[in-house]
Amino acid sequence: MNSTIISNYIPRETLNLQPTVTAIPETIQNNRVGRFERAIIWWAIKMRIFYFSCRILKSPRKIWITYKNILKLRSNVWGGDLKKLYKINNKYYFNQYNPGWPSRLYDMLIKTELHRQADPVNVSEKLSFIFLAITRKCPMHCEHCFEWDNLNQKETFTKDDLMKVVNMYQQEGVIQIHFSGGEPMVRVKDLIELIRHASKKSECWVLTSGFNVTEENALKLKEAGCKGMAVSIDHYIPELHNMFRGDPMAFEQAIFAVAAAKNAGLVTSISVCATKHFIDGGHLMPYIDFAKELGVQFVQVLEPRSVGHYEGKNVMLEKRHIEILEETFKKINYSPVYNAYPTMLYHGYHQRRVGCFSGSRSVYVDSAGDVHACPFCHTKSYNVLDWIRKENGQLPKKENRCPQFEIIA
Ligand code: SF4
Structure with a gap:
């Protein structure tokens, strides 16, 4: 058992509560990957998006507009370029609502999002x-x-x-x-x-x-x-x-x-x-x-x-x-x-x-x-x-x- 004690977190001066002393069971680290690995993975994911953009959207103008829309969406969702990436069972995760990468499901997500950005009315x-x-x-x-x-x-x-x-x-x-x-x-x-x-x-x-x-x-x-x-x-x-x-x-x-x-x-x-x-x-x-x-x-x-x-x-x-x-x-x-x-x-x-x-x-x-x-x-x-x-x-x-x-x- 890890010796970290929940009572460490209690602001005793503001709360008149006597906490039970509960130990957190032992856990491993959060599996965050280092900067170098993260940079390679981001680059590989971007290349994958570019590959599907070329296959699905075909025209350079459409690719450029869709790419810009996706970047704008990402910045409105995350407020920037997300820096944290986790590796679990040989898959990379940056959000609990995105499947692990690389995977067929992640590819499906990329393709659907490209279709949605290129043709929002029909894919809504x-x-x-x-x-x-x-x-x-x-x-x-x-x-x-x-x-x-x-x-x-x-x-x-x-x-x-x-x-x-x-x-x-x-x-x-x-x-x-x-x-x-x-x-x-x-x-x-x-x-x-x-x-x-x-x-x-x-x-x-x-x-x-x-x-x-x-x-x-x-x-x-x-x-x-x-x-x-x-x-x-x-x-x-x-x-x-x-x-x-x-x-x-x-x-x-x-x-x-x-x-x-x-x-x-x-x-x-x-x-x-x-x-x-x-x-x-x-x-x-x-x-x-x-x-x-x-x-x-x-x-x-x-x-x-x-x-x-x-x-x-x-x-x-x-x-x-x-x-x-x-x-x-x-x-x-x-x-x-x-x-x-x-x-x-x-x-x-x-x-x-x-x-x-x-x-x-x-x-x-x-x-x-x-x-x-x-x-x-x-x-x-x-x-x-x-x-x-x-x-x-x-x-x-x-x-x-x-x-x-x-x-x-
Ligand atoms: S369904 Fe979820 S939110 Fe509702 S009482 Fe149960 S644990 Fe709580």
């Missing part, structure tokens, strides 16, 4: 990612839960339904599937079978609270073809995370899950719902220090939305919170001082500049089978079960509207 319906909530069951009671109204009722999907849903979206060209819930690890046997099936054509991730992520289950997921695990940890102070999640074991489970995922060889990220209270309390940087100590590759910062358990509550961030998130995003990802830190993912940065990707590139299938643009904006387009039971192969049009940011990237 093409999906690349889905979030699939495979269960309504969950042992937690999270403050921000966006699935709150669906939770702990009779299951909607049989395993066979889920297989059909995966097949249907794979026919649409989906390259990445993020399995969520409820708590997807409640259905671990079905989840492993689903991943074994889905990973032949798509990269698979599991989004979990850490519940039931034993060493054995993490290894089984990996062996079935799972590539990554995102663990929700909403505070670096155990008591505050447990309170947020409504479960006294939540923190310990989540920390254990991170270590088990990393030790099994999965790409690993942690995810936080950054509330006003969290940001105003000065918890963002200590949280990112904590993510570094855990040795994860990515730390995803999500903004709260007034949906699910937060419905009707005044949780939306204000200008000052967004400024802090944006400053931290740029600092962590680009300042050499933070080279050893994980990459920070913050969707609000690009959503406020180019719009939301969820409407254009992904859908969220909730645990009742309703299909929305994303987990946080409940904009039902259709019910996936109605569709698969009709055995009519072609999907209805999805909702392309983002109620929050309006424009779609």
Whole structure:
């Protein structure tokens, strides 16, 4: 066991809490590659993009315009030229929403994006990612839960339904599937079978609270073809995370899950719902220090939305919170001082500049089978079960509207 103690992160002077002393299980480094290797890999990826540009776009003028659009998009999404790259199982990752490189799936992503940039009108319906909530069951009671109204009722999907849903979206060209819930690890046997099936054509991730992520289950997921695990940890102070999640074991489970995922060889990220209270309390940087100590590759910062358990509550961030998130995003990802830190993912940065990707590139299938643009904006387009039971192969049009940011990237 590593001797790093969670209590190191507690601002005792501001909180009258007696933390339990919880040791972080031993983890390996975050697998970040050095400058030289990174430069070679970036060059190779750029050459690959150029190769597909020539094959797909053909005319030099079209290639030049598309290339410029892609560079502009990248700078609006990342605020610069991303410096951190991780090597896991001989594949390179710079974002949890891009498949590992080199791979057929990464090539598919390049080709789809080139088509989209060259001909946005005709490619606007093409999906690349889905979030699939495979269960309504969950042992937690999270403050921000966006699935709150669906939770702990009779299951909607049989395993066979889920297989059909995966097949249907794979026919649409989906390259990445993020399995969520409820708590997807409640259905671990079905989840492993689903991943074994889905990973032949798509990269698979599991989004979990850490519940039931034993060493054995993490290894089984990996062996079935799972590539990554995102663990929700909403505070670096155990008591505050447990309170947020409504479960006294939540923190310990989540920390254990991170270590088990990393030790099994999965790409690993942690995810936080950054509330006003969290940001105003000065918890963002200590949280990112904590993510570094855990040795994860990515730390995803999500903004709260007034949906699910937060419905009707005044949780939306204000200008000052967004400024802090944006400053931290740029600092962590680009300042050499933070080279050893994980990459920070913050969707609000690009959503406020180019719009939301969820409407254009992904859908969220909730645990009742309703299909929305994303987990946080409940904009039902259709019910996936109605569709698969009709055995009519072609999907209805999805909702392309983002109620929050309006424009779609
Ligand atoms: S947010 Fe996730 S872990 Fe929390 S109650 Fe909802 S489904 Fe369960």
